[in-house]
Amino acid sequence: MSSSTAQRIIHLGVFLDVSGHYASAWRHPSTQAGRFLDLSYYKQLAGLAEQGKLDMVFLSDRYGIPDVYGNRFDATVRSISSSSAKLDPVTLITAIAAITERIGIAATSSTSFTEPFLTARQFATIDHLSGGRAGWNVVTSTSDNEARNFSRDRLLDHEARYERAQEFIEAVTGLWDSWEDGALLLDKAGGVFADAAKIHYAHYQGNYFQVRGPLDVPRSPQGRPVIIQAGSSEAGRDFAARFAEVIFTAQPTLQSAQSFYADMKRRAAAKGRSPEQVKIMPGVMPIVAESEAEARKIEASLSELVDPLAGLALLSDQINYDLSVHPLDEPLPELQTVTGMQSRLQLVSKMLQTERLTLRELGRFYAGSRMHRKAVGSPEQVADFMEEWFTGGACDGFNLMFPIVPDSMEQFIRLVVPELQRRGLFRTEYTGRTLREHLGLPRP
Amino acid sequence: MSSSTAQRIIHLGVFLDVSGHYASAWRHPSTQAGRFLDLSYYKQLAGLAEQGKLDMVFLSDRYGIPDVYGNRFDATVRSISSSSAKLDPVTLITAIAAITERIGIAATSSTSFTEPFLTARQFATIDHLSGGRAGWNVVTSTSDNEARNFSRDRLLDHEARYERAQEFIEAVTGLWDSWEDGALLLDKAGGVFADAAKIHYAHYQGNYFQVRGPLDVPRSPQGRPVIIQAGSSEAGRDFAARFAEVIFTAQPTLQSAQSFYADMKRRAAAKGRSPEQVKIMPGVMPIVAESEAEARKIEASLSELVDPLAGLALLSDQINYDLSVHPLDEPLPELQTVTGMQSRLQLVSKMLQTERLTLRELGRFYAGSRMHRKAVGSPEQVADFMEEWFTGGACDGFNLMFPIVPDSMEQFIRLVVPELQRRGLFRTEYTGRTLREHLGLPRP
Numbered sequence: 001m002s003s004s005t006a007q008r009i010i011h012l013g014v015f016l017d018v019s020g021h022y023a024s025a026w027r028h029p030s031t032q033a034g035r036f037l038d039l040s041y042y043k044q045l046a047g048l049a050e051q052g053k054l055d056m057v058f059l060s061d062r063y064g065i066p067d068v069y070g071n072r073f074d075a076t077v078r079s080i081s082s083s084s085a086k087l088d089p090v091t092l093i094t095a096i097a098a099i100t101e102r103i104g105i106a107a108t109s110s111t112s113f114t115e116p117f118l119t120a121r122q123f124a125t126i127d128h129l130s131g132g133r134a135g136w137n138v139v140t141s142t143s144d145n146e147a148r149n150f151s152r153d154r155l156l157d158h159e160a161r162y163e164r165a166q167e168f169i170e171a172v173t174g175l176w177d178s179w180e181d182g183a184l185l186l187d188k189a190g191g192v193f194a195d196a197a198k199i200h201y202a203h204y205q206g207n208y209f210q211v212r213g214p215l216d217v218p219r220s221p222q223g224r225p226v227i228i229q230a231g232s233s234e235a236g237r238d239f240a241a242r243f244a245e246v247i248f249t250a251q252p253t254l255q256s257a258q259s260f261y262a263d264m265k266r267r268a269a270a271k272g273r274s275p276e277q278v279k280i281m282p283g284v285m286p287i288v289a290e291s292e293a294e295a296r297k298i299e300a301s302l303s304e305l306v307d308p309l310a311g312l313a314l315l316s317d318q319i320n321y322d323l324s325v326h327p328l329d330e331p332l333p334e335l336q337t338v339t340g341m342q343s344r345l346q347l348v349s350k351m352l353q354t355e356r357l358t359l360r361e362l363g364r365f366y367a368g369s370r371m372h373r374k375a376v377g378s379p380e381q382v383a384d385f386m387e388e389w390f391t392g393g394a395c396d397g398f399n400l401m402f403p404i405v406p407d408s409m410e411q412f413i414r415l416v417v418p419e420l421q422r423r424g425l426f427r428t429e430y431t432g433r434t435l436r437e438h439l440g441l442p443r444p
Numbered sequence: 445m446s447s448s449t450a451q452r453i454i455h456l457g458v459f460l461d462v463s464g465h466y467a468s469a470w471r472h473p474s475t476q477a478g479r480f481l482d483l484s485y486y487k488q489l490a491g492l493a494e495q496g497k498l499d500m501v502f503l504s505d506r507y508g509i510p511d512v513y514g515n516r517f518d519a520t521v522r523s524i525s526s527s528s529a530k531l532d533p534v535t536l537i538t539a540i541a542a543i544t545e546r547i548g549i550a551a552t553s554s555t556s557f558t559e560p561f562l563t564a565r566q567f568a569t570i571d572h573l574s575g576g577r578a579g580w581n582v583v584t585s586t587s588d589n590e591a592r593n594f595s596r597d598r599l600l601d602h603e604a605r606y607e608r609a610q611e612f613i614e615a616v617t618g619l620w621d622s623w624e625d626g627a628l629l630l631d632k633a634g635g636v637f638a639d640a641a642k643i644h645y646a647h648y649q650g651n652y653f654q655v656r657g658p659l660d661v662p663r664s665p666q667g668r669p670v671i672i673q674a675g676s677s678e679a680g681r682d683f684a685a686r687f688a689e690v691i692f693t694a695q696p697t698l699q700s701a702q703s704f705y706a707d708m709k710r711r712a713a714a715k716g717r718s719p720e721q722v723k724i725m726p727g728v729m730p731i732v733a734e735s736e737a738e739a740r741k742i743e744a745s746l747s748e749l750v751d752p753l754a755g756l757a758l759l760s761d762q763i764n765y766d767l768s769v770h771p772l773d774e775p776l777p778e779l780q781t782v783t784g785m786q787s788r789l790q791l792v793s794k795m796l797q798t799e800r801l802t803l804r805e806l807g808r809f810y811a812g813s814r815m816h817r818k819a820v821g822s823p824e825q826v827a828d829f830m831e832e833w834f835t836g837g838a839c840d841g842f843n844l845m846f847p848i849v850p851d852s853m854e855q856f857i858r859l860v861v862p863e864l865q866r867r868g869l870f871r872t873e874y875t876g877r878t879l880r881e882h883l884g885l886p887r888p
Binding site: 033097126150186 | 557569638643
């Protein structure tokens, strides 16, 4: 029951949805969907997460409004608040950094649409401004619709996206390392600001990127901001095993999570890394209330508000395939390989082998947790679930996807966090200053 | 002497140098050169500017450490703090937005190295988070050294850079306009988040950029963040006349400033714009103290600390030409056309026609105000200078380049601002909420 720092504790991130992860959450009477443009709202949410001593808040990204479904964005802007309108995630976490003290702050930035120099400089800056709390979720992006906002008709193919991503991250880390610790001298009398011998060109030479450096930002408090990744395909796993320090993943069952966990730790070791330096955090949607019955009631009320087309629009976007060509009241036929998120299609196909759903039913289901595991019940039940996965070799923590925000987040922090603390599974106070320290990751 | 809003007032921006605009400022005993990575320092500086009721703080940019001089960065990192090490400007103004209330916040972002979709989204986000205080200084970048951080050997040529810049800004404004005001419905009962009929594809088709849109950020408080530009070449002036709402410029004399002012107002009118919608703000370096003698003493003490190589490294970088090939103790020979900032070379050449300086002396001189006008003297003298330029058709305000920070800034706000207020030339309180309102610019 001790919560000494030596003991392994659950790591908790919050997927920072404005109204909640349910596509219909913005319609729930308790949510404040209109406040997504107000800094004060993010101060409230991040402050709540910080009060709960969570490891980090996290923002996903997607460059543009999804319009894969039916080749128009109408279903999206009608029903899915978070996909229609948002603030730029990297910009938003910068503002959040400025108004929080301890919690880690991570955002997504795609290797397909920007430049290593810019990304290296942005995240190094956020790491400085936050005192070492920055994390970068590396994605390769999955939708051709996004490519069309960047002067291209379509994305690179899946393999090329990962080749580009690998070069991108190598160039970025080269830039982060271009200033040695101690290069800043600030010698006023001698007139030497920085030691040229401790600043190095990166000279990165790849097929996609050639980046000379050095970066014009000194080495940041964490050395390198924490690298997060969520690829689950073969190429994605290989990439994550090599670079990721935190891995997000969608795992519907304990068994699938255990298998993924073992596979990723093994792969990381095969790359010469310590398995402890890769934290695996499946997404989970906690629907918690004082009693299980009450939690089930919340779940049902959210499902009622769902527009099935919203779920199909979300899924179409993620797999980069227009599901509107199939009839709504029949089962989904087997799909050819898609060009978007392949692992997501595999999860859906696997589920459809056992659950006979029409496309409409699939849409309604998908608009909920999007293939992430739900944990519905009393505080003890949700804590039991988390403890089982954590002690059962299925995860090092969770990426929390709250169905309704801020309500579900408040309930989780009020009801589940103390329960985890009582069990010695979660910190009662921050012991570190940086995100690396929160996560138990070494400074590179 | 009334300060009614109808009266024309001086607009004041602050070029937010960490230690000051003098290359040697970081060596001055009063500066805190080591605090450039701390958010608390920017809170102090921006808070000071806000207390002085200034229109905006402004951050320049340059992508990488200058190494044009001698093809190495040694002189730069030894002597020029601001060019060696900084925080990403767009990221930094986001953090400043989060911790200030009223002052405008503007940063530089280059059209040569990023994508319109990203820039549109960043600045729209900052505009939302700041309640309408964002400005974007559009630059085309001037150094091949920067290009080498972006997978290219050299910059596009001068004309092509401006063609690309024009497409870039057209694509960005198209994205900003892709959401009509009122597109957000937030109709919970009806289940309609946003009105698809009020959200439009941008469908931008250029030679450099094809950007479909729509942006995934609703229209921001200012409609569009304020566009700032500083091109002074023929192509630069044409671009500014078409797009800029604030123009920064280096004007060493009243006469040159008057001529530039008249030319830019005329050009704006020729593009069908109201000349009042283009605010011309030359850079000025105020060195102010209780008495002129004391101000001259400060100036001399700063010059003493200057490393002439720092000035030559700065100038080499700006004109994209390595001055180290010329002997230090001889005058600069006439240069062929350079590929960097052409207007800057012209200013230098013009000065050298009347002032016979060796290259070493030029370096020492240039490391000061970098061809911007200095205003050295008592509060009355500096206010006289500003009044003369402002009422004499030379400017609509100034971009203040303080030689030592925060000292010169404190002195200016304590001594000159009240003097300007007494003369009815400057606001005594913010009358607007947005940067556009501060500047007297309409919402597009």
